Amino acid sequence: MSDQITEHRLHFKPAEGFRSRAKAVVDTPFLRQSFRGAMDFLMSKRAAQFPDPEELESLRTLGEQIRQYNLARLPDLLEQLEANLTRNGVRVHWAETPDEANAIILGICQQWNAKLMVKGKSMVSEEIELNHAAEAAGISALESDMGEYIVQLAGEKPSHIIMPAIHKTKEEIARLFAEKVPGVDYTDNVDALIQIGRTVLRQKFMEAEVGLSGVNFAVAETGTLCLVENEGNGRMCTTVPPVHIAITGIEKIVEKLDHVPPLYSLLTRSATGQNISTYFNMISGPRKPGEKDGPEEVHLVLLDNGRSQAYADEQLRKTLQCIRCGACMNHCPVYTRIGGHAYGTTYPGPIGKIVSPHMLGLDATAGLTTASSLCGACGEVCPVKIPIPELLMRLREEAFSAPHPNPAMRGQGAGYSPLVSAIWRGWAFVYRSPAMYRAVSWLTSRFNWLTPSRQGAWTSVREPLKPAAKRLRDRVRERG
Amino acid sequence: MSPATPRPTDVYFFATCVVDQFFPGAGMDAITLLERLGVRVHFPEDQTCCGQPAYTSGFPDEARKVAAHQLTLFPNDWPVVVPSGSCAGMMKHHYPTLFAADPVRKAQAEKLSPRIYEFTRFLVDVLDYRPEDRGSACTVVLHTSCSARREMGVHLSGKKLLGELSQVTLAQQDHESECCGFGGTFSIKQPEISGAMVEDKVQALKASGAERVVSADCGCLMNILGHAAWKDRQEGRTSASLPGEHIASFLLRRTAP
Numbered sequence: 260m261s262d263q264i265t266e267h268r269l270h271f272k273p274a275e276g277f278r279s280r281a282k283a284v285v286d287t288p289f290l291r292q293s294f295r296g297a298m299d300f301l302m303s304k305r306a307a308q309f310p311d312p313e314e315l316e317s318l319r320t321l322g323e324q325i326r327q328y329n330l331a332r333l334p335d336l337l338e339q340l341e342a343n344l345t346r347n348g349v350r351v352h353w354a355e356t357p358d359e360a361n362a363i364i365l366g367i368c369q370q371w372n373a374k375l376m377v378k379g380k381s382m383v384s385e386e387i388e389l390n391h392a393a394e395a396a397g398i399s400a401l402e403s404d405m406g407e408y409i410v411q412l413a414g415e416k417p418s419h420i421i422m423p424a425i426h427k428t429k430e431e432i433a434r435l436f437a438e439k440v441p442g443v444d445y446t447d448n449v450d451a452l453i454q455i456g457r458t459v460l461r462q463k464f465m466e467a468e469v470g471l472s473g474v475n476f477a478v479a480e481t482g483t484l485c486l487v488e489n490e491g492n493g494r495m496c497t498t499v500p501p502v503h504i505a506i507t508g509i510e511k512i513v514e515k516l517d518h519v520p521p522l523y524s525l526l527t528r529s530a531t532g533q534n535i536s537t538y539f540n541m542i543s544g545p546r547k548p549g550e551k552d553g554p555e556e557v558h559l560v561l562l563d564n565g566r567s568q569a570y571a572d573e574q575l576r577k578t579l580q581c582i583r584c585g586a587c588m589n590h591c592p593v594y595t596r597i598g599g600h601a602y603g604t605t606y607p608g609p610i611g612k613i614v615s616p617h618m619l620g621l622d623a624t625a626g627l628t629t630a631s632s633l634c635g636a637c638g639e640v641c642p643v644k645i646p647i648p649e650l651l652m653r654l655r656e657e658a659f660s661a662p663h664p665n666p667a668m669r670g671q672g673a674g675y676s677p678l679v680s681a682i683w684r685g686w687a688f689v690y691r692s693p694a695m696y697r698a699v700s701w702l703t704s705r706f707n708w709l710t711p712s713r714q715g716a717w718t719s720v721r722e723p724l725k726p727a728a729k730r731l732r733d734r735v736r737e738r739g
Numbered sequence: 740m741s742p743a744t745p746r747p748t749d750v751y752f753f754a755t756c757v758v759d760q761f762f763p764g765a766g767m768d769a770i771t772l773l774e775r776l777g778v779r780v781h782f783p784e785d786q787t788c789c790g791q792p793a794y795t796s797g798f799p800d801e802a803r804k805v806a807a808h809q810l811t812l813f814p815n816d817w818p819v820v821v822p823s824g825s826c827a828g829m830m831k832h833h834y835p836t837l838f839a840a841d842p843v844r845k846a847q848a849e850k851l852s853p854r855i856y857e858f859t860r861f862l863v864d865v866l867d868y869r870p871e872d873r874g875s876a877c878t879v880v881l882h883t884s885c886s887a888r889r890e891m892g893v894h895l896s897g898k899k900l901l902g903e904l905s906q907v908t909l910a911q912q913d914h915e916s917e918c919c920g921f922g923g924t925f926s927i928k929q930p931e932i933s934g935a936m937v938e939d940k941v942q943a944l945k946a947s948g949a950e951r952v953v954s955a956d957c958g959c960l961m962n963i964l965g966h967a968a969w970k971d972r973q974e975g976r977t978s979a980s981l982p983g984e985h986i987a988s989f990l991l992r993r994t995a996p
Contacts, residue, residue, distance in 0.1 A: 282931040291935070592918045596935045630929050632922025632936070633795055634885035655797025683793055687801035690756070691808045693785035700760055716930035720937065721965030722972070724761060731754050731763035735770070735782045 277626050280601040290426075294598050297425050301589040304532025305640070322525045323644040325518045326580035333570065336479040336512050337561070343482025347544035349557045357387035360562050364389060364471070364504055365396045367558055371502055373398055373468035377460075379486070379493040380404035381473030382420050382583060383506045383562055386605045386618065389471070400471070403460050403492040405453060412439045418599030420606060421530045421585040426598050460492065470496035470554065474507035475582070476522060477559070479514050484559065486540040487526060489533075494540055503554040505542070509561050510570075510579035522582055525642035530584040565617035565669070572667050574653055578613050580643040585610075587637035587647060593630055602627065609637035613650045616657075621670030625658035628674075697732075704730050746866065749779045751812070751819045755826040755957070756788035762957045765985030769822045769858055772991045776866050780820075783812040791829040794837065796924045803837055810834070810847045818865065819851070822858040822987060823956050824887025831855040832890055857887060859896035859955050859986060872904040874993040880910040880949035881986075882940070882963060884956035885918050897955055897986055904993055910947035914939070921962035937966040945981055952983035960985065 284290050309315040329336060341351045354360035368376060376393060378384060378400055390411070393400040402411040406423035410416065412435055417423030424432070433447035436455055443455055464470075472493055476485040484505050486493050497503045513519060527533045546553035569575045588594040588608025599607035604615040604624070612631065616624045628651055637647040654668075661680065662672030689695045703710075704726045714723050729737075750773065758766040770780045789809060794802035809830070813819055821827035834848035862868040881897050888894040894916075901909050920926065920936025927933075941963060944952050954960050960983055967981035 278929065278931060281929070285931050285935040592920070592936055593929075593932055596932050628797075629925065630932065632885070632918050632920060632925045632933070634918035634922065635889035636885075636916075636918070639889050652795055652797060655795075656799060657797075659797045680798075683796070683798040683801045686793060687798075687804045690787045690790070690805040693787060693808070696787040700756075704760060716927040717965075718969075719930050720934040720969055721962065722968040724961065724965070726760040727763045729763060731759045731766035732782070732784065734763055734767050738767075 275623075275626065277601060277603060277630065280603065281597040281630070284597045284601055290598065291596065293428065294426070294595050297422075298589050298595045301422075301532065305529055305586060305589070306532075308528035308532050308534070318521065318525055319642055319644050321521050322582075322642050323580065325513065325522060326582070326643045329513050329518065330510065330570070330576060330579055332514060333509070333512065336514055337509060339514075340477055340479040340482065340512055343479065344484075344544075344559060345482075347482045348547075349482065349484075349544055349559055352558060352560045353563075354560055355563045357562075357564055360387045360506065360560050360564075361389055361392035363558075363560050364506070365392060365398065367502060367504060367556075368393070368398050368469050369396070371468045373502070375463065375467040376400045376469040376471055377403050377463055377467040377492075377496050377500065378407070379470070379472035379488065379496040380407055380423070381471065381506060382417075382605065383473055383508055384471060385417060386564065387506075387562065389506075401460075401463055401467070403463070403490075403496060404488075405456050405490060405492075408456055408460070409435065412436070416600065416605070418607065419585060419588060420583055420608075420610075426600065464495045464499045467500045469502045469504060470498075470500040471504050471506065472497050474505050474511055474559070475526065476519050477507060477512045478516050478519065479512055481516055482543060483516070484540075484542040485519055485523070486542065487523065487536045487538075488540070489531075489537040491538055494538055497540060497542055498553055501555045502558070503542070503545075503556070504558045504560065506560040506562060509563055509566050510581075522643075526582050526584050529586040529640065529642040565619075568668060569614075569617045575617075575650065575667065577645050578617065578650060580645050581610055581614065582643060583610075584642055586640045586642065590636040590640045592632070592634060592636065609647045609651075610645075613645075613647055613654065616654055616668060616670070620673070621654070621658045621668055622673040623670070625670070625674030628654045628658050700726070700730055704728055704733075747778060747818050749781060749815070749817045750861075751815075751817055752780050752782050753786055753789070753809070753812075753819050753821045753826070753830070754782070755821065755823045757826075757957045757961065758822055759786075761961060762985060765822060765957060765988055768985065768991040769820075769987035772862075772987055772994075773820065775991075775994075776862075776868060778866070781817070786812055789826040789829045790837075791826060791833075792923050794829065794833060795922075799837060803841075806830075806834055806837055807844055810844060810851065813851065813854070817854070818861065819855050820858055820861050821855060822985065823958065824857050824884045824891045824893060825956055825958055827855050827857040828886040828890035857891050857893045857896070857955065859887075859900055860891070860893040862990075863896040863899050868900070869903045870900060870990055870994045872906045872993050873995060874904075874906055876906045876908070877951075878908040878910050878949045879989070880912050880944050880947040880952050882919060882944065882952055882954040882956075882959055883916075884954065884959045887955060888916060893955075897953075900986065900990060901953070907993065910949040912947040913943040919959045919963050921958050923958070926962060933962075934966075937962050938970075941967050941970065941981060950982070951989075952981060953986045953989045954983065955986045957985060 352363045390400040402408045409424040418426040437445040474484045475487045527536050545557045569578045594608040604611050633648045657668050657671050658674040707726045710725045712723050754766045773780050790802035790806035838844040838848050883894045919940040920933040964983050
């Protein structure tokens with residue numbers, strides 16, 4: 260059993276190997292087309308929700324202000340949230356690391372002698388790799404969101420934070436079900452496939468001792484956990500089993516209930532292009548005496564995992580504004596080319612590139628910061644106006660500068676190369692001085708026939724660059 | 740179109756390092772066009788580079804040294820015209836941030852910022868230029884750089900200029916607003932992804948049915964035309980399947996008396 264676990268363990272792959280994983284996707288025309296089609300669909304759904312650019316701009320500004328207002332008060336709000344949740348009968352736990360979070364969750368499971376945990380969709384549970392920790396502790400963790408269920412059956416990780424199985428075709432899912440779900444024959448009828456999943460899961464909701472969910476917004480003033488979902492599995496996970504454990508990052512907090520509707524609207528419209536999600540759950544505590552349903556115990560695990568590092572820096576704090584809609588990845592030309600798995604991190608795409616370094620350290624993620632042309636599409640669609648390109652440039656600086664004492668980030672300087680730094684110093688030496696620049700550009704233009712025809716990565720798909728024989732400044736001077 | 744702005748008699752021309760060495764013709768054509776519109780063009784001899792390559796690569800100290808030098812080039816209160824959305828964006832929007840800790844240079848950068856104009860915006864909004872077409876019928880496709888579109892917000896100026904040309908049809912392309920994959924050092928640090936992006940961009944531009952591509956950014960042109968030519972060579976074509984040029988060159992030729 261333990262061998263099997265080790266073999267199937269899907270740990271975070273460090274960002275090394277990113278280029279070869281990206282290349283593998285880029286070189287597969289079928290995958291390229293499939294991602295392109297899926298992202299085009301999501302982009303058009305979102306665009307249809309925001310026909311008025313001015314309305315969109317004012318909503319985004321409101322979203323940004325709400326998130327910044329709440330982050331500015333985060334320590335106080337966390338205390339207020341804990342007090343109000345406790346008053347409502349919810350037990351609050353604090354976890355600094357993924358291991359601590361897993362220990363808390365599995366500890367609760369063990370108190371209840373739980374054999375089965377049903378899970379609603381939760382990226383934070385992916386972040387802590389809860390399923391593997393549970394398996395190692397002899398507890399099965401079953402994903403009940405359809406996309407997550409598919410990904411779990413396939414032994415994979417989500418490739419998108421909203422649509423975990425977006426990388427799979429209908430036919431692949433049909434083959435997977437036929438192979439992995441007992442008693443199921445091959446069908447690629449989507450309704451039939453969904454029905455198969457529902458039938459399997461329905462029974463499991465009844466059997467499970469523990470239901471796990473994420474949280475979209477935790478409201479401090481009321482002690483309420485808000486959960487956005489479309490399949491009803493979230494409601495099942497949070498109401499049917501005797502224990503409900505919610506897990507979230509410490510940043511998902513808002514002070515007032517009034518803050519929820521604008522963020523909720525931005526979330527569903529940006530993520531899936533829906534006016535509103537099919538389900539919206541507001542969880543304020545366990546079953547009260549005399550009530551006929553609901554869990555007997557409700558727990559909330561608040562996870563840090565590097566978030567307080569981002570919080571401590573005024574600029575990097577903006578990373579925590581994120582409401583996890585995934586619009587940045589849907590609009591990202593890089594994500595569209597390589598899909599989510601290539602990143603090797605729980606959170607892929609633009610948001611993944613700016614949040615993962617805080618979770619995993621820059622030593623594991625320095626290379627990812629370069630995987631952006633800084634085109635700005637992510638920042639343009641972000642519903643809470645996170646300046647993603649600006650943060651990427653900051654992370655590049657943190658990654659590639661020489662290691663120094665008191666760094667703002669774990670792994671600062673991990674990508675430092677004395678040679679690369681020397682090249683940039685040399686570049687600055689030439690370009691800061693008109694005389695040097697004139698001399699160097701004169702030489703490269705005058706002797707342009709010496710320009711090499713192979714120019715490293717540039718000429719892998721392009722003709723070589725060759726300076727013109729006469730620079731613009733020469734032509735301007737000659738003209739008088 | 741802000742007729743309230745007085746028409747300037749003099750401008751500085753900041754060519755960018757890419758235009759100076761790789762697209763001098765585009766620079767000459769931009770200068771000639773501005774002069775033909777009655778503006779005296781001053782080319783500060785000491786100009787080098789806006790500093791963007793280092794800035795976006797995570798080397799702000801090096802970018803600062805180079806940018807600090809450019810701050811000294813424009814003593815008179817004339818507009819600074821830049822034939823590139825991304826270099827103009829660097830000077831207009833990032834210089835004030837770059838010098839946040841240097842009060843003297845920060846003040847200079849903030850004074851300079853409103854004087855920085857991307858070339859097509861200057862033609863449309865300041866000079867109210869309406870080119871008169873003297874060429875024969877042709878179809879072109881316009882590529883707008885991400886900086887011009889998202890940072891400078893000037894993606895409509897190029898369209899407007901081309902729209903004024905009576906014999907020119909502007910072709911539609913798929914995924915028009917998507918990046919061409921250049922991104923400065925991105926193209927060499929992530930050549931596989933950058934290569935896939937430029938491959939798709941070139942395909943979309945060709946599929947538009949246009950005879951040529953025009954753009955107001957030479958960085959993108961270097962990438963797009965470099966890939967198109969490479970593909971031509973790979974596939975044994977002797978003439979360019981996607982010729983292209985800076986919008987200044989195209990406008991100058993179309994309006995030549």
